[in-house]
Amino acid sequence: MYKTAVLGDRESVLGFMSAGFSVAEADNSEDAARALRRLANEDHAVIFVTEETAAMIPDEIEKYRSKPIPAVILIPGKGGSLGIGMANIKNSVERAVGADILK
Amino acid sequence: MEIRVNPTRMELKRLKTRLATAKRGHKLLKDKRDELMKQFLDLVRENKELRIKVEEGMKEVHVGFTAAAATSSPELLEEAIMLPKRQGELDVGYRNLMSVNVPVFSFDIKDADRAGGVNYGFASTSGELDAAVIRISELMPYMMRLAEVEKSSQLLADEIERTRRRVNALEYIMIPQLETGIKSIIMKLDENERGNTTRLMKVKDMMLKAALESKRADDDIPAEE
Numbered sequence: 001m002y003k004t005a006v007l008g009d010r011e012s013v014l015g016f017m018s019a020g021f022s023v024a025e026a027d028n029s030e031d032a033a034r035a036l037r038r039l040a041n042e043d044h045a046v047i048f049v050t051e052e053t054a055a056m057i058p059d060e061i062e063k064y065r066s067k068p069i070p071a072v073i074l075i076p077g078k079g080g081s082l083g084i085g086m087a088n089i090k091n092s093v094e095r096a097v098g099a100d101i102l103k
Numbered sequence: 104m105e106i107r108v109n110p111t112r113m114e115l116k117r118l119k120t121r122l123a124t125a126k127r128g129h130k131l132l133k134d135k136r137d138e139l140m141k142q143f144l145d146l147v148r149e150n151k152e153l154r155i156k157v158e159e160g161m162k163e164v165h166v167g168f169t170a171a172a173a174t175s176s177p178e179l180l181e182e183a184i185m186l187p188k189r190q191g192e193l194d195v196g197y198r199n200l201m202s203v204n205v206p207v208f209s210f211d212i213k214d215a216d217r218a219g220g221v222n223y224g225f226a227s228t229s230g231e232l233d234a235a236v237i238r239i240s241e242l243m244p245y246m247m248r249l250a251e252v253e254k255s256s257q258l259l260a261d262e263i264e265r266t267r268r269r270v271n272a273l274e275y276i277m278i279p280q281l282e283t284g285i286k287s288i289i290m291k292l293d294e295n296e297r298g299n300t301t302r303l304m305k306v307k308d309m310m311l312k313a314a315l316e317s318k319r320a321d322d323d324i325p326a327e328e
Contacts, residue, residue, distance in 0.1 A: 002193040004210070004247075014181065015168040018236045019243060045195045046208060046250040066261055068206045069195060071254035075246075078165045081158045089150055089253070092260035096143055098267075 002069075005039045007032065008050030012077040021048075029056035036060050040070050050077030051084045108284050110291035118288065122281040129273040136266045139201050143263060146256040153249040160242040167235025174229040193247075203262045205255040210247045 005022040006013045013023045024039060026032035032053050037060070039047050047070050054061055054074050064072045074085040094100050108114045196207040 002195050004193055011168070011172070012165065015164060015235060015239060019239045045193050045206065046247070048246065048250075065257055068197070068204055068254065068258065071206065071208075071250045073246075073250045073253055076158050076161050076165075078169065080162060080165075085154055085158065086151075089147060089154065089256070092257055093147055096140065096260040096263040101144075 002043050002045035004046045004048070005044040006048045006050075006075075007035055007039060008048075008053045008077050012050045012052075016048075026053055033057045033060045036072070040064065045069050046071050046073065048073050048075045050075060051082040052077045052079065054084060055082070108288060110288045110295075112292070115285065115288045115292070118281055118285050122278065122285065125273055125277050125281060129270065129278065132266055132270045132273065135201065136263060136270055139203075139259060139263045139266060142201060143256060143259045146252055146259060150249070150252045150256050153245060153252060157242065157245050157249050160238065160245065164235050164238050164242065167231050167238060171229050171232035171235060174231065200255065200259065201262070203258050205258055206251065208247050208251045210243065 003022055004020075005024060006016040007024045007026060009027055010025045013025060017023050022039065022042075022044060024035040026035045036047065036049070036057065049061065049072055051074050054072075061072050064070055074088065076082065076085070090100050108118065194209045196209065197204045198207050199205075
């Protein structure tokens with residue numbers, strides 16, 4: 001049985017406890033990388049990461065890109081959207097098509 | 104770069120077979136790439152819509168929680184949401200999308216109750232918290248779908264990139280190489296053939312000349328006697 005998790009700074013992720021997510025807090029890149037690895041090893045199929053935290057550990061997140069599980073999905077943190085999630089979509093379109101055709 | 108080959112008929116036949124295979128593979132891969140692209144574009148459009156929706160929703164949730172945190176003490180807040188009644192359980196299946204295995208997440212919420220996930224006393228917490236908690240549970244299906252679609256589109260993007268490389272390798276390297284190989288063998292064989300013909304003609308000339316001379320010699324001898 002798989003679980004879902006949220007990783008980010010304390011204020012952004014606390015609310016997700018109410019929805020039955022596993023919650024991991026991280027304020028710096030080391031904690032974030034460790035937490036992400038731990039969550040991935042503990043059968044979390046979907047890990048939502050706040051954009052602020054994800055920006056600290058781009059390499060760690062890239063590792064999971066080509067694996068079907070876990071899906072590491074960026075969500076906006078408490079500070080609002082940074083546009084990283086959208087940029088990722090554009091990025092994969094560019095990789096696949098060779099040009100950004102979504103405007 | 105070209106392939107070095109022995110200019111023999113056997114080698115020519117082998118190269119021709121390889122060329123035919125390469126051309127068939129190229130056509131198949133091109134079809135695969137086109138179909139992948141079609142699927143990918145559909146997915147990516149849905150991905151974009153879902154992301155906009157989820158990001159909007161998240162903004163509301165954060166506003167709600169910030170408001171709740173402002174009106175009640177952090178300990179109380181944590182206590183209220185720490186023990187969810189609902190346990191999220193996630194089932195992961197796989198779907199084969201153009202020979203790419205993509206995950207399918209089905210999230211089912213146990214003990215889903217009428218209050219939409221609010222399972223704490225209302226006395227000590229603020230109304231903003233209730234709203235935020237309800238909003239999160241409303242958002243859940245979209246978040247799960249977003250996870251599924253975004254993962255699928257990432258996996259497809261990788262597969263498209265790989266397929267495109269293979270198509271290009273076949274189209275611009277493999278097939279031209281085989282074609283020049285075949286061409287050079289044919290040229291060489293033709294050249295040999297021409298060389299052989301001229302040699303034969305030459306030999307025939309020489310033989311004729313020799314025959315003529317010996318005949319003349321034969322004719323000359325009796326005349327002297």
